[in-house]
Amino acid sequence: MKISIKMISIATTFLWLFLITFCVSVAYSIKDVQFNFEEPNVSVTKKNELLFSLPISIFNKGYYNIDSFNLTTKVLDRESFTLACQSTFVPVIEKNKRTIVNHTVTVNFNDLLQNSQDYLFNDTELKLYMIVGMKLADVIPVQVSTNLSLPWGAPLYNFTIGKIRYGVDNATRVKATIPISFENHAPFDLNGTVKIKIYNNNDVFLGDGETSIEAPQGSSYQDYVEVSVKNAETISDSGRLEVYIQTSLFSYGPMVISYG
Amino acid sequence: MDEKSIGFKERLRRITLKILKATIKAALLYGVYFVLSMFLAPISDVVPGFQQMVETFVTVYLFLMILGEITSGTVFQHFFGAAKALFVILYLIFSLNGGVITLYFQGAQLMVDIRLFLMVAILLSLLGFAKSVLQAINFLNEKAQMESLKF
Numbered sequence: 001m002k003i004s005i006k007m008i009s010i011a012t013t014f015l016w017l018f019l020i021t022f023c024v025s026v027a028y029s030i031k032d033v034q035f036n037f038e039e040p041n042v043s044v045t046k047k048n049e050l051l052f053s054l055p056i057s058i059f060n061k062g063y064y065n066i067d068s069f070n071l072t073t074k075v076l077d078r079e080s081f082t083l084a085c086q087s088t089f090v091p092v093i094e095k096n097k098r099t100i101v102n103h104t105v106t107v108n109f110n111d112l113l114q115n116s117q118d119y120l121f122n123d124t125e126l127k128l129y130m131i132v133g134m135k136l137a138d139v140i141p142v143q144v145s146t147n148l149s150l151p152w153g154a155p156l157y158n159f160t161i162g163k164i165r166y167g168v169d170n171a172t173r174v175k176a177t178i179p180i181s182f183e184n185h186a187p188f189d190l191n192g193t194v195k196i197k198i199y200n201n202n203d204v205f206l207g208d209g210e211t212s213i214e215a216p217q218g219s220s221y222q223d224y225v226e227v228s229v230k231n232a233e234t235i236s237d238s239g240r241l242e243v244y245i246q247t248s249l250f251s252y253g254p255m256v257i258s259y260g
Numbered sequence: 261m262d263e264k265s266i267g268f269k270e271r272l273r274r275i276t277l278k279i280l281k282a283t284i285k286a287a288l289l290y291g292v293y294f295v296l297s298m299f300l301a302p303i304s305d306v307v308p309g310f311q312q313m314v315e316t317f318v319t320v321y322l323f324l325m326i327l328g329e330i331t332s333g334t335v336f337q338h339f340f341g342a343a344k345a346l347f348v349i350l351y352l353i354f355s356l357n358g359g360v361i362t363l364y365f366q367g368a369q370l371m372v373d374i375r376l377f378l379m380v381a382i383l384l385s386l387l388g389f390a391k392s393v394l395q396a397i398n399f400l401n402e403k404a405q406m407e408s409l410k411f
Contacts, residue, residue, distance in 0.1 A: 001398045008391045015384050023377060027303075139376050146368040 026137050029062030042187040048248050050107045050188065059098045064137035066093040073105050075150070076127040081115050083107050083126070093134075109249045119152060120245075120252060121159055123185055126150040153185030155215075155249075161241060161257050162224075164198075169228050174235065176207070176227040184215040191215075192247030196225045197254070200236040213247075236260070275330075282329035286322050293318045306365055313355050320347060335399050341392035348385045352378060 038055040045051045060066055069090040075083045088103040112119050128148040135141050162179030169175035176198060184190050191214050198206040209227035229235060238260025244253030297314070304311040324347060328340035359375030 001394065001401070005391060005394050005398060008387060008394070012384055012387050012391065015380075015387075019377070019380055019384065024299075141373040143371040143373075144368055145371075 022137075025063050026140060029064050030136060030142075032061035033066065034059040034061065044188055044249060045106060048109070050109055050249070052105045052107070054103045054105075056101045056103060057098060058093055058101065060093050060095050062095055065095050067091065067135040067138055068133065068141075069093055069101070070131075070133040071101065071103050072131045072133075073103065074129040074131075075105060075107055076129065077112065077115050077119075078124065078127070079115060080127065083111055110251075113250055113252065117252065119154060120156045120250075121154050123154050123157060124152045126152050153187060153217075155184050155186035155188070155190050155247075156245070157183040157185045161196075161243070161259070164259055166229075166235065172230070174229045174232045176209075176229055176235075177224050178209070178227065178241070179222070179224045180211075181220070181222040182215070183220045184217055187217055188249070189214075189216045190221075190247055190249075192245065194225060195244040195246070195253070196227060197242040197244075198227055198229070198239065199242070200234055200239040201260075202236070204234050206231075206234055206239075213245075274333075278330050278332055281332075282326045285329060286326055289322060289325065290318070307363060317351055317355070320351075335396055335403075338392045338396035338399060341395065342389050345385045345389035345392060348388070349382050352381050352385070 034057075036057040036059075038057065041053040041055075043051045043053070056071070058066075058069070070087060072085070072087040074085045077083055084105050084107045086103075086105045088101055090099065090101055093099045118124065126149070128150045129145070130148065131143060131145045133141065133143045159182040160180070162181070165177045167175045167177065178196055178198075180194060180196075191212075193210050193212050195208060195210040197208040200206055207227045207229045209225045211223055211225045213221060213223065215221040238258070241257045241259055242254035243257060245251070245255075246253075293314075297311075300310070300314065321344065324340050324344045328337050328344065331337045331340060356374060356378055359373065359378040361372045361374065363370045363372075
């Protein structure tokens with residue numbers, strides 16, 4: 001019996017030593033893993049969706065490979081409605097190697113507008129839920145999750161329609177000039193058209209006009225829409241305007257604005 | 261030598277030796293803990309209560325170890341050995357929250373699944389417990405053999 005007790009003692013000691021050494025080496029291995037989040041890029045896809053791209057550089061200087069690296073990003077609006085959910089999976093991040101992972105998230109702008117058209121005109125914040133999962137040394141699953149807020153810049157921030165000016169177009173027609181202005185706070189360039197329909201106070205259609213808009217991100221836009229009115233007698237001091245905005249990313253309208 | 265026939269001086273010498281051995285062992289173990297605690301210091305900054313958790317473990321483990329050493333040569337030594345193994349099992353289960361550790365750090369939630377490690381550690385502790393039981397059986401067996409030889 002003494003021999004078997006001795007054998008158990010030796011085996012237990014060795015196994016404990018192995019287990020402790022393994023745990024300590026894994027802990028020190030994590031310390032030497034570098035995660036660098038590069039500058040995120042925003043672009044528009046062929047399907048006219050917003051594409052957020054986040055390159056991540058991972059330098060595994062530890063003693064073990066990192067397996068099943070999985071990065072999941074969920075973009076939610078203010079009402080916690082999921083706008084986008086995408087995952088990036090890397091099967092193995094080898095030790096002593098630098099791995100670059102490009103995590104992309106596509107957001108359909110129309111989905112965003114379905115819940116609130118406020119996103120077009122007011123700067124706000126979106127919720128970002130990130131989960132990073134990985135398996136250390138093949139046996140220890142680790143998961144990090146965090147909630148972030150993503151600032152959202154409105155593409156038509158401070159959209160304003162100025163005072164309508166009337167002038168003579170030709171002998172029979174009157175030209176109405178409607179000034180429009182806004183600031184593009186969105187992370188993309190805005191290209192499209194603005195169409196305005198004018199109605200008088202009796203709901204009689206006076207005419208419509210269209211202009212193309214081109215507002216790079218972060219710029220202010222000022223222009224006017226010219227509308228040719230057939231019958232000058234139908235013009236009234238007050239009435240309403242119907243604004244239609246058509247861009248490659250979204251279509252919006254009619255937005256009804258009273259004048260006068 | 262028969263326990264009853266040994267003199268007071270011999271008993272005192274034996275107890276002193278046992279206490280000395282226990283003290284040296286405890287000092288060595290504490291030394292190891294002291295060195296390891298320096299490496300574990302960064303973890304204490306991240307995990308609240310980690311230092312206290314390790315200190316409690318070391319204190320109880322040292323206490324059981326000292327008792328085991330002092331009672332060496334008796335069956336109680338093995339009882340304390342078994343108690344030590346059981347304490348390690350229970351301590352690991354409770355302190356590691358069943359193997360799934362969740363930490364909150366600067367707004368992020370970190371979850372580490374060490375159930376596999378916990379399972380291996382529990383199995384090793386059970387092996388230690390089994391060893392103590394075997395040692396106790398062996399001790400009693402030898403004692404019974406010695407007594408039967410006297411008759």
